[in-house]
Amino acid sequence: MMEVAMHQHLSTDVGFLLSRASGLVVRATNAALAEHGLRVRQYSVLTLAGEAERGVSQRELATLLGLDPSQVVLLVDELAAAGLVERRPSATDRRTNLVVATGRGRDVQERAALAAADALAGTLSRLDPAQCDLLRTLLAEVVAPAG
Amino acid sequence: MMEVAMHQHLSTDVGFLLSRASGLVVRATNAALAEHGLRVRQYSVLTLAGEAERGVSQRELATLLGLDPSQVVLLVDELAAAGLVERRPSATDRRTNLVVATGRGRDVQERAALAAADALAGTLSRLDPAQCDLLRTLLAEVVAPAG
DNA sequence: TATTGTTATACTCTATAACTATA
DNA sequence: TATAGTTATAGAGTATAACAATA
Numbered sequence: 001m002m003e004v005a006m007h008q009h010l011s012t013d014v015g016f017l018l019s020r021a022s023g024l025v026v027r028a029t030n031a032a033l034a035e036h037g038l039r040v041r042q043y044s045v046l047t048l049a050g051e052a053e054r055g056v057s058q059r060e061l062a063t064l065l066g067l068d069p070s071q072v073v074l075l076v077d078e079l080a081a082a083g084l085v086e087r088r089p090s091a092t093d094r095r096t097n098l099v100v101a102t103g104r105g106r107d108v109q110e111r112a113a114l115a116a117a118d119a120l121a122g123t124l125s126r127l128d129p130a131q132c133d134l135l136r137t138l139l140a141e142v143v144a145p146a147g
Numbered sequence: 148m149m150e151v152a153m154h155q156h157l158s159t160d161v162g163f164l165l166s167r168a169s170g171l172v173v174r175a176t177n178a179a180l181a182e183h184g185l186r187v188r189q190y191s192v193l194t195l196a197g198e199a200e201r202g203v204s205q206r207e208l209a210t211l212l213g214l215d216p217s218q219v220v221l222l223v224d225e226l227a228a229a230g231l232v233e234r235r236p237s238a239t240d241r242r243t244n245l246v247v248a249t250g251r252g253r254d255v256q257e258r259a260a261l262a263a264a265d266a267l268a269g270t271l272s273r274l275d276p277a278q279c280d281l282l283r284t285l286l287a288e289v290v291a292p293a294g
Numbered sequence: 295t296a297t298t299g300t301t302a303t304a305c306t307c308t309a310t311a312a313c314t315a316t317a
Numbered sequence: 318t319a320t321a322g323t324t325a326t327a328g329a330g331t332a333t334a335a336c337a338a339t340a
Contacts, residue, residue, distance in 0.1 A: 022169035139164035
């Protein structure tokens with residue numbers, strides 16, 4: 001098992017391929033999101049904020065995105081400065097900020113989602129829909145334990 | 148098609164899952180490689196240099212790794228300073244450096260490969276071998292056009 | 295003219311530690 | 318004592334532009 005891994009080529013290493021594919025998608029998506037004034041990380045936060053009616057705490061955002069809470073602070077700062085999200089105090093815990101998308105934030109998110117979907121489709125153009133679903137299922141399983 | 152993408156959750160976005168999974172693998176692999184004095188990027192260059200008997204040009208490395216040639220310069224500098232690779236002049240083109248792993252570089256690579264394989268196996272532990280192969284195949288298809 | 299490698303620069307992302315206010 | 322958010326800092330990764338040597 002280890003011997004096999006040792007003699008495999010880098011071009012067949014799943015870790016390498018994962019990093020390479022991710023890089024391609026992130027690059028293409030950032031390029032597509034630029035005209036909407038967003039980068040991938042901001043788009044992710046904006047999307048999660050829009051999905052939850054009552055908002056999402058920054059702690060939850062950090063967990064969902066696999067980021068350190070301190071990174072979330074800056075992302076929310078940027079989105080708030082652009083008027084795309086708001087920080088609202090939680091009714092039950094005064095330590096907690098609930099991040100909510102504004103009306104304009106939702107509009108921008110919808111248009112940005114189209115651009116991101118196009119960029120993704122371009123990068124995955126060699127996979128048919130069934131293969132995309134399969135890829136999604138496998139990746140979701142890998143990411144699952146991280147929350 | 149676009150409407151579907153618009154209303155999907157971020158947690159089912161293949162681009163997001165790709166970035167998340169890649170992050171998990173890179174983090175685990177970097178931690179595993181630390182005791183060998185390597186980071187993922189350096190490990191990748193060292194591995195490619197070891198795979199080609201005659202060495203690999205920096206241009207080829209840049210293409211294979213999806214990096215800018217200027218980034219490869221620094222990675223090769225670091226590996227050369229550590230005595231793990233050498234730059235050899237090409238016999239046919241005096242502009243070209245062929246990057247070759249040293250004997251010690253090959254030893255380090257073999258041990259590092261074991262650590263990297265363990266880290267990867269840990270991250271992919273929720274997939275069985277057939278699913279890993281499937282994931283590899285799908286990712287290879289996505290990465291293929293990039294060379 | 296085009297390509298290989300190099301240097302330089304700026305920006306983004308990642309990783310830590312320490313601090314505050316609340317629980 | 319633990320948790321949510323924040324601030325600060327350093328290091329790694331990414332993106333460009335410009336240049337010298339060579340093809």
